[in-house]
Amino acid sequence: MRRKRGAAIAAIAVVALAASACSSSKSGGSSAAAKDPGSVKGSVTWWDTSDATNEAPNYQPIIKAFEAKYPNIKVNYVNVPFSDAKDKFKTAAQSGSGAPDVLRADVGWTPAFAQLGYLQPLDGTPALQDAADYMPGPYASDHYNGKIYGVPQVTDTLTLLYNKDLLTKAGITTPPKTWAELKSDSLQIKAKTGVDGTFLDAASYYLLPFIYGEGGDIIDASAKKITVNDATTLKAVGIAQDLVKSGAAVTDVTKDGYTNMQTAFKDGKVAMVINGPWSTSDDLKGSAFGSADNLGIATVPAGSVKAGAPVGGHNLVVYAGSKNLDATYLFVAFLNDAQNQATIAAKNNVLPTRTSAYSDPQVANNKILSAFEGPLKNAVGRPPVAGASDLFTPLDTDYQAILGGQKSAQDGLNDAATQFAQILPDFSKS
Numbered sequence: 001m002r003r004k005r006g007a008a009i010a011a012i013a014v015v016a017l018a019a020s021a022c023s024s025s026k027s028g029g030s031s032a033a034a035k036d037p038g039s040v041k042g043s044v045t046w047w048d049t050s051d052a053t054n055e056a057p058n059y060q061p062i063i064k065a066f067e068a069k070y071p072n073i074k075v076n077y078v079n080v081p082f083s084d085a086k087d088k089f090k091t092a093a094q095s096g097s098g099a100p101d102v103l104r105a106d107v108g109w110t111p112a113f114a115q116l117g118y119l120q121p122l123d124g125t126p127a128l129q130d131a132a133d134y135m136p137g138p139y140a141s142d143h144y145n146g147k148i149y150g151v152p153q154v155t156d157t158l159t160l161l162y163n164k165d166l167l168t169k170a171g172i173t174t175p176p177k178t179w180a181e182l183k184s185d186s187l188q189i190k191a192k193t194g195v196d197g198t199f200l201d202a203a204s205y206y207l208l209p210f211i212y213g214e215g216g217d218i219i220d221a222s223a224k225k226i227t228v229n230d231a232t233t234l235k236a237v238g239i240a241q242d243l244v245k246s247g248a249a250v251t252d253v254t255k256d257g258y259t260n261m262q263t264a265f266k267d268g269k270v271a272m273v274i275n276g277p278w279s280t281s282d283d284l285k286g287s288a289f290g291s292a293d294n295l296g297i298a299t300v301p302a303g304s305v306k307a308g309a310p311v312g313g314h315n316l317v318v319y320a321g322s323k324n325l326d327a328t329y330l331f332v333a334f335l336n337d338a339q340n341q342a343t344i345a346a347k348n349n350v351l352p353t354r355t356s357a358y359s360d361p362q363v364a365n366n367k368i369l370s371a372f373e374g375p376l377k378n379a380v381g382r383p384p385v386a387g388a389s390d391l392f393t394p395l396d397t398d399y400q401a402i403l404g405g406q407k408s409a410q411d412g413l414n415d416a417a418t419q420f421a422q423i424l425p426d427f428s429k430s
Contacts, residue, residue, distance in 0.1 A: 033126045033326035041072040042324035044331045047089065047100040049082040049314070050348070054281045058347040059335075066334045073327045082106070086389075093118040093319065101322040102332060104153060107141040107313050108382060108389030114144040115386040120318040120325060121147040127318065127332040130354075137381055138353040142315055144384070150315035151336050152353035154345070156276045157379035158209055158309035159372065162296040163288055166271040169193050175272075175298040179213065179239050182272070182301045186248035189271045196270040198249040199261045200240060202403050204395035206274055208310045210236035212380050213303020218391060219420065219427060221383035226420045228395065229413035230430045236303065237402060237409045244403055253400040274300060276312060277372050280349040297371035299378060311379045313353070345369060351376065387423045394419030 032040050050056050056079045063075045078100065080088060086109055092099035093116070105113065113119045122128050122142075128151060131139070138152035160182075162175050167185070170192040176182040186197020200206065211217060216232030219225065227233060243249035250270070252260045262279065264270040266286020280295065289295050300309045316336060318328045334340065341352040342360035349368055352358060363369050382388060398412040398419075407415070417429050 031125060031326050031329065033329040037070070037126070037330055039072075040070065040326045040330060042327040043074040043076055044102060044324060044327050045076040045078060045100040046102045046331070047078050047080045047085060047104065049080055049085045049104045049106075051278070051282075052079045052081070055278075055348040055350075058344060062335060062340050062343070066331060069334070070327075070330060073324075073330065075331065089113070090116075090118070093321070096321060099319045099321060101319055101324055101328045103317050103319065104314050105150065105317045106389065107138070107152070107311070107315055110142055110150050110315050110317060111144045111384055111386045112389055113317065114147070114149040118320055119149040120320045120322065120328075121149060122151065122318065122329075122332075123148050125329045127151060127316075127329040129333050130338075133338065133354045133356050135353050135355060137311055137379075138313055140381065140384070141311075141313070144386075150317040151332060153314045153316050153336055153341075154350040155311065155313035155353050155376070156278060156351055157311055157372070157376050158206065158274050158276050158300055159375045160272060160296075160298045160300050161265070161275050161279070161283065162272045162298065163265070163268060163270075164294050164296045165288075166193055166195060166268065167296070170271075175296055176301050177299075177307075179210070179243070179301045179303060183243055183246060183248040186243070186272065187246070190247065193271070195268065196250045196264070198243065198272045199264055199270040200243060200249045200251045200403075201261055201274065202251045202253045202257050202396075202400045204392050204399045205310065205312075207237065207240065207395070207399055208380075209274060209300040209308060210240050210303065212308030212310070213239075213301070213305060215303075215305035217380075217383070218395065219383055219385065219388070219424065221385050221388075224424075224427045226417050226424065226427050226429045228391075228420055229410070229417040233413060234409055237399070237413065239303065241403065241409060251403050253404040274309075277349050277351055277368070280368050292368070295368070297368065297375075299375045307378060308380045309375065309378075311376075311381050313351075385424065390423050391420055394423075 138155040142148050142150040170189040172185050176185045189197040211233050214232045214236045218228040220227050244251050265273045268288030283289055299307050316332045322328055338354045338356045341354050341357040342362045345352045346362035395416045398416040401407040402409050402412040
C-alpha cells in the first residue's frame, strides 16, 4: 500500500513536471502575456490565505481594478484558512483536480511544492517583472534548484510587542533587550500592575527566537544534520520553560492558544507578546490600544549570543497544471506591483517585499510599518530545504508537551528529532 501510494505520487509528479516543462516552452518573452497582454482571455482562481476578516476585504478593490484593465480575464477569489491551505493544495495538486491557478503560499511551502513538481517556474515570465526591485531575502525564498517558483508578496519577522502604558505604570522606561531582562521586567509588571508580564505562544515557530538567540537552529542545512535536540536548543527551551515556571510568562498549550494570547494582549491583561506585523491590525482593535501610539514594537530579546527572529512571509505561486498560465502571469504581476503592495501594506499592516514600495507615502508615513524595518534587518532566514516547513508540526506537539509539563525538555526534543529524521531521511541526527 505504501509503495503504491508512493508510486502514484511519483507518477503525478512526473505528469506535473511534464506539464510544467510544456508550459515553460510558451512562457517568458514569447508568451501572449508578454507580447500582447490585452489579447489574453480566461479565468484565474486565486486561493488567498490572508485573514478573512481583517485582511481579505482589502484585496477586492485590487481584483476589480485588474478585471477593469483586463476585461477578458475573470478572477475567482477564494479565501482559504491558512491552517488548511497547505494540505488542501497538496491534495488537489496530487490528484490533478481542484487546485487553484494561484496560491498565496507560506515561504516555507515553496521549495516543498516545487520539489513535488506542483509549481510552474516563473523564470522569464511577466509574473517576475521588475524582479530587481525585490528585497534579496524574501526573493531567495522563491528559488529552488536553479529556478524561480514564485514572487514574494509580503515579508515579516517576529518582534516584541508591548503595551507602553503598562510598562510605564511598572516603572519600566525601555523594553527588555535580553530574555533575562524580559523575565525581571515581567515579574515587576505583575507586581506593580497586577496583570501578566508576558504571554508566550506555545507554537514552535515562536520558539525560534530563543534558539537563534543561543546561536542554534533546528537543523543545519549545509551539514545535513538535525540539531533540534542538541545542547544549544536544549538551553534555549530551558529559557522559555523558566519564564513560565517562574511566573514571568503565561502560556496556553490548547488549540486556542494564539487566540487567547491575542485577546489578553488586546484587552490589556498582559503587557508583552512575541508576534509579527500581521497581528497589529487585530491588536489595534482592542481596548488597550485605542491609541495606536500605545503599541510598542522592538527587536525580540537576545539570548547569550544574539537577538534573532525568523524571516517569514508569503509568496504568490502558480500551479503547474493551470490551464490559463498567461492570465495567471498577468494577475500575479498586477497584484504584486509596487503600488498595490504599498496599498495592502498600509491597510493590513504587512511588510512589502519591493524596495520601491517603502518610499510610497502609504508605507513611509506608517509608524507601525516603519518600526518593523530595524527588526527585519536582523532577522534570520529559514533553511532552504524542501521538507523544512513540515518540521514545525512534530515540534509543535513536543514543544507544547514540554511547556505543559508532560515531557522533559530533552525527551521532547529527542522525540522531535526522531520525527525530523523521518521527514529528512538524508539528514543525520545529533
